[in-house]
Amino acid sequence: MWWRSILKTHTVFNNLFVSAYAQCLTINSFNFVTRHPVSRSFSSNACECTIGDVIDQWSRRFESEGITEPVESIEHIVAHVIGTKKITDILNVRNDRLNESQINKLESLCECRLSRMPVQYIIGEWDFRDITVKLVPPIFIPRPETEILVDFVLKRLNSLQLDSCEILEIGCGSGAISLALAHACKKVHNVIKCTAIDASPYACDLTVINRDKLNLTNQITVVHAALKSDATVEVFKTLNGASDVDLNSKLFNFVVSNPPYVPTKDIPKLQPEIRIYEDLRALDGGDDGLKVIKPLLKYTAKVLKPGGHLFLEVDPTHPEYIQFFTNKYPDFKLHHEHTYKDFCNNDRFVEIVKTV
Template sequence: MDLASLKEKELTPNELEKLDMLCECRLSRMPVQYIIKEWDFRDITLKLVPPVFVPRPETEILVDFVLKRISSANLDSCKILEVGCGSGAISLALLHACNKIKALAIDTNIHACELTLENAKNLGLQSQLTVVHGTLLEDATIKVSADEKIPDLNKETFDFIVSNPPYVPTKEVFKLMPEIKLYEDVRALDGGNDGLKVIKPLLNYAANALKPGGRLFMEIDPAHSEYIQFFTAKYTNLNLKYEHTYKDFCNKDRFVEVLKLG
């Protein structure tokens, strides 16, 4: 509607120059989100800068499932950990929708941590969110930067853990569209040879970090649902129970829910 009302307007030389610059960026296959420097996710608007991972529309479904589970749990307060926060999309969408949540978000990319914190401040949610520069290691422990003054995340417990981890097998990363492989942080995409490089330690970490009755929600590659069912059934000592796999917009297995038994 805005464009229709401006159809007779002539662009100024400065506007034409800016339009040319934006077109050059897009012709170079830069994602639109980076060009306009913001994007909507669910009902919030996030600042976006390269190479921090661009949140996808299907990840909004993950937020919806977490919120439904929080609602049915009837908790007075809810403590959530997000592993791999990127721009902060998941944590901030959860916080915006539910004021009983307190969230802690970690990312191995310091620029992602800074962007998440900036987005939290822009949305007025910084009091509900702690952002930590940290990495989930192969041994299922979280290593944080030396300058972080927070409780030991290897002893903390949470009601929910949520993550959109790297899950693309390494050999598939270089087949992705130029918009993705040229501009986005490959670490946020590359899940190792089998795509499970982060998912395996995350399952082991969740076994210790979830409270009894707590839940892990992950976005996954469709091929990973069967492995997660196998993993939880085999390693019964972890007290994890596979609950459900949910579909995305394309009817592909995309999200998995795992319960921590009492």
């Protein structure tokens, strides 16, 4: 199929982009990604403009070029350039002026945005719940909706009042889910241990960086491993010298995952920011979007402790199938507990319980 050639090409591009990205953010000219030269009149008068003027001018430029969320994009870039993490702080400095170095940096980053690079990659980090994670392409960018998934896991964890808890995250990406869970439980003195796995070595390395930055080394083990179609996990490497773990026999209280669930035919319909820069393997769920979810359900049936919980983020069409699956295969002892809504009132999160 024609869209499969897109995925193959994108995989090659991802491998090249990892190294190219580092070089991109250290230079002022982004010629390899941009076809939108900076307006010379804007550049020459930039020192005379206030921050408010800069935001207004670039937001109009973004909007004219079809950039999504034009105002938010430039506000995040400006906040990054002036060294603040809060967009609200910009309100207090709209009448200030940028120096020449800041102007050059801002214009370079704006050129990246014109080339549809996501803001999260441009500024190199993003807030997720109450933590900040480092982000680099093509590692999957955590979405706001996934914060809801974390909230449901924490709510269930607190209701069970476990003295200790073993959590497995399948497909950790930047590590946002495991990091947010461990960080939240550390504050309330719950003892949890997270094992975060991903098939991408780049994702595992990024998770380690974010874990260490948040001082969660003792709470999170990162493993380069892949869930296979036969519902087993193949381990390639356990990072940072942690002891080897048999992920096909170890039991967990919780399994959490935001797996690839976009049907392959829908991949070309995604925004350019996603198609060009993010790893489509973290999104592509096969013909029906269930390519990973089906073996994940079977694998979870083996590694969940009795009374344990599986939380999944899925496509709105998937909860019905998941409920069908749990009813069709009673030997797996998986019970569909609940389906939760996302911000747009779509069925997005599924909770499953391993029965005794």
